[in-house]
Amino acid sequence: MKKIINNPETVVQDSLRGFAAAHADLVEVHFDPDYVVRAQPLPPGTVAVVSGGGSGHEPLHAGFVGTGMLAAACPGAVFTSPTPDQIHAATMAVNAGAGVLYLVKNYTGDVLNFETAAELAAAEGVEVASVVIDDDVAVQDSLYTAGRRGVGGTVLIEKIVGAAAERGDDLAACAELARRVNSQVRSMGMALTSCVVPHVGRPTFELGDDEMEIGIGIHGEPGRERLPVEAADQIVARLLEPILADLPFTEGDRTLLFVNGMGGTPLIELYLAYGIAERFLAERGIQVHRRLVGNYITSLEMQGMSITLLRLDDELISLWDAPVHTPALRWGV
Amino acid sequence: MKKIINNPETVVQDSLRGFAAAHADLVEVHFDPDYVVRAQPLPPGTVAVVSGGGSGHEPLHAGFVGTGMLAAACPGAVFTSPTPDQIHAATMAVNAGAGVLYLVKNYTGDVLNFETAAELAAAEGVEVASVVIDDDVAVQDSLYTAGRRGVGGTVLIEKIVGAAAERGDDLAACAELARRVNSQVRSMGMALTSCVVPHVGRPTFELGDDEMEIGIGIHGEPGRERLPVEAADQIVARLLEPILADLPFTEGDRTLLFVNGMGGTPLIELYLAYGIAERFLAERGIQVHRRLVGNYITSLEMQGMSITLLRLDDELISLWDAPVHTPALRWGV
Numbered sequence: 312m313k314k315i316i317n318n319p320e321t322v323v324q325d326s327l328r329g330f331a332a333a334h335a336d337l338v339e340v341h342f343d344p345d346y347v348v349r350a351q352p353l354p355p356g357t358v359a360v361v362s363g364g365g366s367g368h369e370p371l372h373a374g375f376v377g378t379g380m381l382a383a384a385c386p387g388a389v390f391t392s393p394t395p396d397q398i399h400a401a402t403m404a405v406n407a408g409a410g411v412l413y414l415v416k417n418y419t420g421d422v423l424n425f426e427t428a429a430e431l432a433a434a435e436g437v438e439v440a441s442v443v444i445d446d447d448v449a450v451q452d453s454l455y456t457a458g459r460r461g462v463g464g465t466v467l468i469e470k471i472v473g474a475a476a477e478r479g480d481d482l483a484a485c486a487e488l489a490r491r492v493n494s495q496v497r498s499m500g501m502a503l504t505s506c507v508v509p510h511v512g513r514p515t516f517e518l519g520d521d522e523m524e525i526g527i528g529i530h531g532e533p534g535r536e537r538l539p540v541e542a543a544d545q546i547v548a549r550l551l552e553p554i555l556a557d558l559p560f561t562e563g564d565r566t567l568l569f570v571n572g573m574g575g576t577p578l579i580e581l582y583l584a585y586g587i588a589e590r591f592l593a594e595r596g597i598q599v600h601r602r603l604v605g606n607y608i609t610s611l612e613m614q615g616m617s618i619t620l621l622r623l624d625d626e627l628i629s630l631w632d633a634p635v636h637t638p639a640l641r642w643g644v
Numbered sequence: 645m646k647k648i649i650n651n652p653e654t655v656v657q658d659s660l661r662g663f664a665a666a667h668a669d670l671v672e673v674h675f676d677p678d679y680v681v682r683a684q685p686l687p688p689g690t691v692a693v694v695s696g697g698g699s700g701h702e703p704l705h706a707g708f709v710g711t712g713m714l715a716a717a718c719p720g721a722v723f724t725s726p727t728p729d730q731i732h733a734a735t736m737a738v739n740a741g742a743g744v745l746y747l748v749k750n751y752t753g754d755v756l757n758f759e760t761a762a763e764l765a766a767a768e769g770v771e772v773a774s775v776v777i778d779d780d781v782a783v784q785d786s787l788y789t790a791g792r793r794g795v796g797g798t799v800l801i802e803k804i805v806g807a808a809a810e811r812g813d814d815l816a817a818c819a820e821l822a823r824r825v826n827s828q829v830r831s832m833g834m835a836l837t838s839c840v841v842p843h844v845g846r847p848t849f850e851l852g853d854d855e856m857e858i859g860i861g862i863h864g865e866p867g868r869e870r871l872p873v874e875a876a877d878q879i880v881a882r883l884l885e886p887i888l889a890d891l892p893f894t895e896g897d898r899t900l901l902f903v904n905g906m907g908g909t910p911l912i913e914l915y916l917a918y919g920i921a922e923r924f925l926a927e928r929g930i931q932v933h934r935r936l937v938g939n940y941i942t943s944l945e946m947q948g949m950s951i952t953l954l955r956l957d958d959e960l961i962s963l964w965d966a967p968v969h970t971p972a973l974r975w976g977v
Contacts, residue, residue: 313853313854313873313947314836314913315836315913315948315949316876316913317916317920318875322912325919326912326913327915328919329917329919329920330918330919332922332935333915333935333937366912369912369915389912503646503648521646523646542649543649544650546648574908574910575907575909575910575947576908576945577702577907577908577942577945578942579699580647580649580659581648581662582660582662582663582666583648583649583650583661583662584648585663585665586658586659586663586664586666587650589662589665589666599665602665602666604666606939609910609911611910612909612910612947614908614945616648641974642974644975644976
């Protein structure tokens with residue numbers, strides 16, 4: 312295992328210390344239990360949007376804490392759900408009197424622990440709503456999931472719902488919006504290489520020198536099929552065809568196209584894939600109105616990518632365009 | 645070789661097509677010869693700042709074209725200097741009557757080809773100034789260089805000089821500023837893994853399963869020494885000690901600390917290294933006033949990082965903070 316780390320057991324906390332130092336104007340990091348909150352407290356009466364999950368997917372989620380996006384993020388151990396006490400501490404820290412919305416990627420441990428935290432908060436009189444994100448069309452059930460997994464759509468939902476909370480939407484409206492965006496977004500990923508969880512020390516899975524995994528999960532969970540590596544044209548088609556068929560997306564749809572790197576994929580390849588994807592959609596009459604290209608929801612150093620497609624309407628476009636100021640996404644300020 | 649590409653011979657153009665589609669609001673990409681210019685023409689009487697170099701270092705340089713940074717970028721083949729005709733075409737496209745400043749990383753081919761382009765422009769009555777960037781303290785001469793290599797400092801110089809051009813500084817002032825920033829910035833890099841140039845198809849160099857290369861160049865050129873992989877604390881010290889000794893940086897200096905990933909390094913490791921580096925500097929009385937963490941000058945999918953330290957003064961801080969709107973760096977707009 313080759314990594315720039317000190318101790319495999321403390322990599323998450325060691326990294327959070329650097330993250331806190333690098334972004335002290337935007338975030339505050341608390342330890343034991345670990346959580347990240349906005350440096351500027353929420354205005355009273357604002358819904359606090361909270362997410363979290365295993366570490367190793369950076370910048371998700373802590374990189375999205377800030378104005379116009381998350382109020383708090385709860386980083387678990389690498390590829391491990393955050394504990395209820397982490398989520399509860401974050402909840403109590405950011406509650407501004409208008410309730411707290413949990414955005415939860417659909418993994419069994421995450422769902423259970425966010426549920427427990429919601430009960431703890433309710434016992435203290437804090438209203439919590441939860442929305443489970445399950446945008447991955449690759450597989451129905453998986454290694455850590457009943458139902459579909461939550462993947463790239465999470466980034467878009469956090470941005471859009473964060474903007475709604477920022478403009479003053481109430482808890483029920485934010486939760487309804489999150490469900491609506493989740494219903495309009497689909498994703499699928501692929502990997503060229505595996506990744507190594509620091510405290511495990513060996514690759515999560517093995518992939519041959521000429522193989523790729525189509526439909527991979529963000530923890531290296533198995534996908535749909537293992538194939539010889541193909542040209543980018545074919546890879547993009549293998550991701551987009553199931554995405555389009557699933558919603559389904561149809562001619563005339565306005566969309567946000569998000570090409571995401573898994574952490575070890577260079578930008579030159581992500582832009583190349585983005586170009587193919589946009590042309591693939593154009594040939595089917597699907598318009599790309601907004602786009603995002605880069606490493607936003609990753610699997611440590613894994614090489615590979617995911618494609619996420621969101622059907623837009625005027626409201627979603629306006630919320631996507633709203634100012635955001637976080638470590639990983641910033642515009643309008 | 646595993647990459648998300650179609651044809652190793654056309655990977656740069658195929659990627660530029662996607663880049664153009666993703667950022668049509670900011671940039672225009674021209675082909676044959678290949679160059680990237682701002683979508684919004686420079687105001688007449690503004691100095692045009694132009695850079696370029698081999699591809700494979702994305703987002704450098706094309707990702708820095710836009711308001712407040714570069715007027716144009718010239719992407720060569722992977723790890724290969726842009727040709728004089730590329731640079732000349734970009735020069736004539738962006739010249740706004742106040743002259744053109746070339747920011748050139750110190751590699752023999754780049755220096756020669758930018759010189760030739762400057763002669764071509766002069767023959768057509770366009771005034772050109774050139775500043776060569778050589779911030780890498782690792783080695784004196786190298787595989788492609790006489791003198792020191794230009795590395796991470798390039799990103800900071802492009803931002804700061806771009807801001808000066810944007811506010812209306814003349815050509816002589818922009819060139820003098822570029823030289824001054826170059827004199828105040830030092831960098832050093834290291835690699836955990838090699839990278840594969842697409843049209844070559846095999847790793848640029850070989851590194852054992854337990855080895856790292858200290859002082860690596862951004863094309864995989866040999867560094868100072870090959871060592872067993874160490875803890876992040878030691879790695880950061882091996883990069884920062886030569887940087888501090890070289891300028892030298894001294895107690896009380898205000899600095900910008902830039903921790904850069906080589907393309908395949910996950911953010912969790914870069915933030916971890918950033919935290920160590922900031923503490924290392926604090927222990928020596930060196931203050932970090934600005935910071936940048938991420939993959940900004942890369943070597944394809946190489947795992948590793950570089951550290952760049954710039955000594956700041958009030959003017960450099962103000963130019964760094966000035967609004968910038970490019971595909972890869974954005975704030976204040």
